[in-house]
Amino acid sequence: MPDAAVATIGFTQSTAERFFERLIGAGVRKVVDVRLRNTSQLAGFAKADDLAWFLRRLGNIDYAHEPLLAPTETMLKAYRKVKGDWDDYAQQFRALMAERHIERQFRPEALAGSCLLCSEATPHHCHRRLVCEYLNEKWDGALTVRHL
Numbered sequence: 001m002p003d004a005a006v007a008t009i010g011f012t013q014s015t016a017e018r019f020f021e022r023l024i025g026a027g028v029r030k031v032v033d034v035r036l037r038n039t040s041q042l043a044g045f046a047k048a049d050d051l052a053w054f055l056r057r058l059g060n061i062d063y064a065h066e067p068l069l070a071p072t073e074t075m076l077k078a079y080r081k082v083k084g085d086w087d088d089y090a091q092q093f094r095a096l097m098a099e100r101h102i103e104r105q106f107r108p109e110a111l112a113g114s115c116l117l118c119s120e121a122t123p124h125h126c127h128r129r130l131v132c133e134y135l136n137e138k139w140d141g142a143l144t145v146r147h148l
Contacts, residue, residue, distance in 0.1 A: 003108075004112035004143050006113075006115070006145050006146075007023075007026050007114070007146045007147070008116045008123055009023065009117055009148040010117070010121045010122065010126060012121045020054065020059060022148040023059055024059040024061075028113065029113035030064065031055055032069070032111070032114045033048070034067075034070050034117060034118050034127065035067075035118050036072070046119070068100060069097075069131050071092075071096065071127055075096070093130055102131070102135065103134075108143060116132065129147070
């Protein structure tokens with residue numbers, strides 16, 4: 001399977017200017033929003049409709065919301081609000097991806113040139129990284145992942 005270049009990015013702790021510069025500079029063609037809810041008032045410039053407009057207008061970048069690649073509300077609440085353990089959360093999310101068979105819902109070539117978006121500033125404790133790792137396991141390393 002040929003390599004598909006995929007990026008990941010979070011929008012918190014970033015200005016709009018820096019956020020869009022990173023996407024455009026990386027040559028991203030499509031942002032795949034992997035947040036469960038993409039309309040929060042706390043999202044600022046990253047609210048779904050605004051984000052799609054900014055991406056198209058500033059960088060000619062497409063936008064898609066893919067909640068299939070997001071954790072459940074219960075998982076998020078247990079991890080964020082109750083201060084759950086990251087390893088437990090990651091294990092539960094990997095099991096959810098397996099249950100959803102996300103590797104059958106997408107193809108590496110369809111993700112080529114895309115950037116997975118969520119709110120976390122870094123990929124270390126973020127489900128966007130887990131999505132890439134899971135898909136790479138299922139697709140024999142077909143994704144070349146770069147965290148912006």
